[in-house]
Amino acid sequence: MKHRPASLALPDWYDDLFTAMLGTPPARAVAAPALASEVARLNALFLTAAGSVDPIPSYLSGSASAAAYFAYYATANCLKLTRPLDELRLSGFFETRTELRVLDLGCGTGTALIGLAAWLERHRDTLPAISGLHITAADKANAALAWTANVHAFLTGRGILGAGTLATKHLDLNRQVVAAGEHDLMLLMNVANELATPARMLDWLASQLAERGAVVIIEPALRLAGRALLELRAAAVDAGWTVYAPCFRQSDCPALERENDWCHDDVLWTRPAWYAVLDEALGNVKHSLKYSFLVLNRHGATLGDALGASQPRRVVSDALHEKGRTRAYLCGETGRFSCMRNTRDAGDANRDVDVMQRYDVVHMDHEHPREHDVQIGADTTVRRLIP
Ligand SMILES: C[S@@+](CC[C@H](N)C(=O)[O-])C[C@H]1O[C@@H](n2cnc3c(N)ncnc32)[C@H](O)[C@@H]1O
Known part of the structure; x- marks a missing residue:
């Protein structure tokens, strides 16, 4: 067997972003036992929540826990947008737009914005310039909105994001009463598993989506979260959505047939040396990034059609x-x-x-x-x- 090299790596400005957000360069930040122990606390919280029906207690309001979230989770999660966006691009989704209105739901510490900025930068030479990138970042935690605003300020200040705007919106996806406006791309990263009934937001998502828009949902590659995502997929298809990717069928997902099955991606990444320090404190070895994803739309486009292969x-x-x-x-x-x-x-x-x-x-x-x-x-x- 031949190994393919790691395909995911953080952008070269990531350490500077980290330093701007935490006030300390990553190598020094991870040496502080308080950061590692906060990451361990969050890790235990997420694992407990993953096996429970009780709502997860809020965890971003304290600056120490938001910093720990950023250092460990946002760092790895931001790269998980890569394949969904790469595959969405194959339909010409980005080629046809000079303006992009993005709604980041459950924005946390700015993960999706970082991932999108890194992805757009990587494709800068081959994509028509997006002259207006209009982001609405929404979360039920005010602290999350503040972190995302700071991430946006860094990205625009460094010229990584071109012209555009950021609006932040306090919003509870369990209620969905707030209009967020029409969007081309909606990103929901690691938030669906924190909702009481994720399928209840589908109608609202449809009402906020532009005609040829797309919704990218990313979830942890854990059995329960992965299966819940497949159930959300089934509800979406029933409600008239099209699964653009990763599936090449719209009908029932075979992984739902057996309790122990789910479906997930797993991609090697270039793990920074400083990240390994946090991994060690957790007893983890995150050599690859595991996650499940769905790309949905309302207009019937599929990756199969985009590829044009039988x-x-x-x-x-x-x-x-x-x-x-x-x-x-x-x-x-x-x-x-x-x-x-x-x-x-x-x-x-x-x-x-x-x-x-x-x-x-x-x-x-x-x-x-x-x-x-x-x-x-x-x-x-x-x-x-x-x-
Ligand atoms: C695990 S974090 C994910 C953050 C970021 N998207 C990421 O992938 O790293 C989940 C985020 O969803 C937010 N959230 C949870 N339930 C929510 C709800 N009902 N409405 C809006 N945001 C919610 C949390 O406050 C938190 O910021």
């Missing part, structure tokens, strides 16, 4: 490189199935199997369906559709 499939498990064979689960229009290639059948046509990773999108020709799986033979073509 029968695209998503790799929904790790690729297991066993002695003599490689196995993986794939999911497409017809559902999820196990797929296998004997190493003796490896060749030019199917060499992408050697580097196949979770959440890759592949196209296969001349596959061999068998009773319990699909065999990739020497004559089967396997091609990764998204580099």
Whole structure:
């Protein structure tokens, strides 16, 4: 098996942002035991909340806990927007816009704004300039709005974000009574799992979405949060939404059939040395970023159509490189199935199997369906559709 290099890395200005937000450079900040112990407290809080139906107590109002959230969670979470935005771009979503109205719901310490700014900067040479980036950041915690405003001030001050505006809005997604205006892109990162009944916000989201807009929902890759996201997906499809990605089918998600299944991405990242100090204090080794996501819209666009390939499939498990064979689960229009290639059948046509990773999108020709799986033979073509 050949390893593909880590595809995610923080932007080179991230340490400066961290320093501006916490008042201390990251390497010095993480050496303070108080920061690590606050991260550990938050970690325990999130894990307890993930297994409970009780609402999570608020955790961003204290400056120490907001700083800990920023240092550990915003740092890793901001990169989780990369694949959803990369895949959304394939539909021409960004190419056709010079103005972008973004609604960041549950903005926390500015995670989505950081991720979006880093993504737009990375694509600056190939995307038409967005002359107006209008962000509305909303949260039920006032402290979150203040952190996001400071992130925005840093990004505009450094010229990372071009012309545009930021509005902050106090909003409770459990009530959804506030009009936030029409938006092209709505981002909900790690907030759905904190809501009493996430599906209840779908109508409201639809009312705030521009005609060809998109909603990106990202959730932790934990079993309960992941399954809740799949239930939200099912409710959305019932309510007339289209799943743009990651799925290549609109009908029921096969992962909901069995209690222990859920579906998530897992991408290697370049973990900063200072981040490893926090990881160590937690007893974690976060070499990769795990998360589940959904990109939804109201106008019927799908990633499958954007790719223009017949029968695209998503790799929904790790690729297991066993002695003599490689196995993986794939999911497409017809559902999820196990797929296998004997190493003796490896060749030019199917060499992408050697580097196949979770959440890759592949196209296969001349596959061999068998009773319990699909065999990739020497004559089967396997091609990764998204580099
Ligand atoms: C886990 S944090 C996520 C922050 C950020 N989006 C991220 O991914 O790092 C969840 C955020 O959602 C906010 N939140 C929770 N319930 C909410 C609600 N009912 N209405 C609005 N915001 C809410 C919290 O205050 C917090 O800022």
